[in-house]
Amino acid sequence: MHVPKVLKIKKILTESKSVKTFIFDWNFNDSLLKPEPGQFMMIWNFEDEKPMSISKIDFENNEIGISIKNIGSFTNALHQLNNGDKVGIRGPYGHGFEFNDFKKILAIGGGIGMAPIASFTEFAIKNNLDVDVISAATTSNELLYEDRLNDAGANVFTCTDDGSCGFKGFATHRMEDLLQNNVYDLIVTCGPEIMMKGVVELANKHNISVQISMERWMKCALGVCGQCCVDDSGWRICKEGPVFWADDLNNIKEFAKYKRDSSGIRNYY
Amino acid sequence: MLNIELCGIKLRNPTMVAAGIMGSMASSLNWIYDSGAGAIVTKSFSKEPNKGYSNPTSVGVTGGIINAIGLSNPGVEIIKKELNLIKKEIPKVASIYGASPDDFAYTAKEVEDLVDMIELNVSCPHAMDGCGAAIGQDPDLTFKIVRAVKNEVSIPVLVKLTPNVTSIIDIALSAEKAECDGITLINSLGPGMKIDTETATPILKNKVGGMSGPAIKPIAIRCVYDVSQVVDVPVMGVGGISDYLDVVEFLYAGASAVQIGTALMDKGPQIFNEISINLENFMKIHDFKSIDEMVGLTHRV
Numbered sequence: 001m002h003v004p005k006v007l008k009i010k011k012i013l014t015e016s017k018s019v020k021t022f023i024f025d026w027n028f029n030d031s032l033l034k035p036e037p038g039q040f041m042m043i044w045n046f047e048d049e050k051p052m053s054i055s056k057i058d059f060e061n062n063e064i065g066i067s068i069k070n071i072g073s074f075t076n077a078l079h080q081l082n083n084g085d086k087v088g089i090r091g092p093y094g095h096g097f098e099f100n101d102f103k104k105i106l107a108i109g110g111g112i113g114m115a116p117i118a119s120f121t122e123f124a125i126k127n128n129l130d131v132d133v134i135s136a137a138t139t140s141n142e143l144l145y146e147d148r149l150n151d152a153g154a155n156v157f158t159c160t161d162d163g164s165c166g167f168k169g170f171a172t173h174r175m176e177d178l179l180q181n182n183v184y185d186l187i188v189t190c191g192p193e194i195m196m197k198g199v200v201e202l203a204n205k206h207n208i209s210v211q212i213s214m215e216r217w218m219k220c221a222l223g224v225c226g227q228c229c230v231d232d233s234g235w236r237i238c239k240e241g242p243v244f245w246a247d248d249l250n251n252i253k254e255f256a257k258y259k260r261d262s263s264g265i266r267n268y269y
Numbered sequence: 270m271l272n273i274e275l276c277g278i279k280l281r282n283p284t285m286v287a288a289g290i291m292g293s294m295a296s297s298l299n300w301i302y303d304s305g306a307g308a309i310v311t312k313s314f315s316k317e318p319n320k321g322y323s324n325p326t327s328v329g330v331t332g333g334i335i336n337a338i339g340l341s342n343p344g345v346e347i348i349k350k351e352l353n354l355i356k357k358e359i360p361k362v363a364s365i366y367g368a369s370p371d372d373f374a375y376t377a378k379e380v381e382d383l384v385d386m387i388e389l390n391v392s393c394p395h396a397m398d399g400c401g402a403a404i405g406q407d408p409d410l411t412f413k414i415v416r417a418v419k420n421e422v423s424i425p426v427l428v429k430l431t432p433n434v435t436s437i438i439d440i441a442l443s444a445e446k447a448e449c450d451g452i453t454l455i456n457s458l459g460p461g462m463k464i465d466t467e468t469a470t471p472i473l474k475n476k477v478g479g480m481s482g483p484a485i486k487p488i489a490i491r492c493v494y495d496v497s498q499v500v501d502v503p504v505m506g507v508g509g510i511s512d513y514l515d516v517v518e519f520l521y522a523g524a525s526a527v528q529i530g531t532a533l534m535d536k537g538p539q540i541f542n543e544i545s546i547n548l549e550n551f552m553k554i555h556d557f558k559s560i561d562e563m564v565g566l567t568h569r570v
Contacts, residue, residue, distance in 0.1 A: 002329025006467035049324035220327035226291035234297030264343035
């Protein structure tokens with residue numbers, strides 16, 4: 001338990017200009033290793049270890065996918081890896097998305113926030129739920145999983161900040177359009193907190209339940225070190241999260257305001 | 270029934286969260302108290318902010334985990350703001366560390382008015398730059414640090430010791446001679462090490478880390494048993510507690526109170542409520558009227 005499994009990279013998919021998905025063989029028969037959409041893994045490259053969403057959970061081929069956006073030294077090092085190279089994976093961890101009795105779902109991902117939205121969407125469709133997806137990015141060559149999720153049976157709507165995909169505007173603009181013509185009983189979202197804040201506000205106006213997926217600096221991922229606790233409930237993103245109901249945000253007052261660095265100092269957005 | 274008095278401070282029960290567990294912010298410490306802890310202990314902090322080690326900082330081993338977080342903390346100035354946000358009614362222990370007697374004394378003085386007790390971490394097995402166990406393995410250095418802090422503050426001062434010494438009794442006696450008000454036993458064990466068998470790489474970035482969890486409990490019990498026989502100050506027992514029977518064992522061994530850490534991994538803060546309820550039942554069944562009757566019972570049988 002809680003030891004990284006060192007696995008060879010089976011495949012690498014180039015998803016966008018800055019995102020690659022690393023595919024690994026995975027043993028779903030071990031119940032402790034069976035991930036749920038919205039859970040995360042600690043990814044170890046023998047230099048550092050960071051939490052990453054699971055972007056693909058493929059029960060048929062016994063594979064998982066971890067999508068990595070190249071944004072810093074750790075993720076850049078991962079992007080240099082090739083098929084057959086080894087990576088350590090510890091997890092799955094955290095509380096994922098809840099499905100309950102929802103029928104028609106709007107799933108909204110911004111940037112690399114699309115990673116858990118992708119595995120959520122495929123899982124939901126397999127369970128005969130109706131899913132519309134908003135995939136948002138800064139520009140069209142950063143859009144993620146459009147073909148994959150359309151093929152899975154979702155209706156994918158894209159939007160970019162610069163309009164290069166045909167729709168210019170934020171995820172919330174796309175969402176406003178969709179809410180005009182559709183009735184959803186659940187919205188799930190992952191992305192920049194400012195975006196998720198807009199999604200929650202709009203969903204509240206339409207009386208629709210929302211689940212959000214958050215991230216914070218993590219160390220142990222086991223629920224003991226306290227690094228990822230949030231104000232002012234003290235909840236641990238690695239245990240009570242990363243997925244919360246929007247109502248829980250009443251107890252996460254730092255949401256869309258600040259996050260703590262490695263020493264615990266607040267960094268305001 | 271569960272209430273105790275420790276170094277003059279009243280606690281509703283003998284359980285505290287151990288230093289380093291969900292302890293660098295008021296929010297999580299308030300939650301832990303609301304979940305039933307008798308007192309809170311902060312994560313160890315220092316004069317200046319410290320980012321700690323890079324990940325991996327924790328890994329599972331048989332019987333627990335090993336960690337080398339590296340005493341990360343935002344520094345005493347920010348901790349003071351957090352301490353101010355902890356509810357007034359909560360008994361608070363500030364765990365502090367440093368590299369020198371002056372460091373310890375400075376940090377203790379800074380928070381004296383905001384907490385009920387100080388706990389000196391002279392025992393972290395993965396500290397940098399001569400902090401941690403390098404101090405607690407040396408009776409003279411331990412004496413100097415306790416003296417320096419005692420000279421500076423008037424609130425009770427606990428000393429948390431490392432089990433990784435030839436004679437923990439000698440270190441404890443040295444701390445008592447320096448007039449500490451209590452002794453916390455034990456910090457994490459080791460350091461220990463875990464190697465990945467695919468790559469022969471040590472998993473922790475710091476290579477080694479302190480071991481915690483159920484596997485270290487017998488050692489903690491022995492340390493509490495040995496030390497509580499020779500010192501007059503109260504002893505806090507910590508190491509591998511995951512249920513009320515573990516607490517009973519520590520009390521019998523001579524602990525006046527206990528601290529709980531790694532078990533929050535599986536049980537969360539709710540463990541404090543669970544232990545309080547079960548401990549009270551146990552006391553009724555065994556006809557104990559107070560925690561005090563249980564403390565050190567093994568020495569008397």
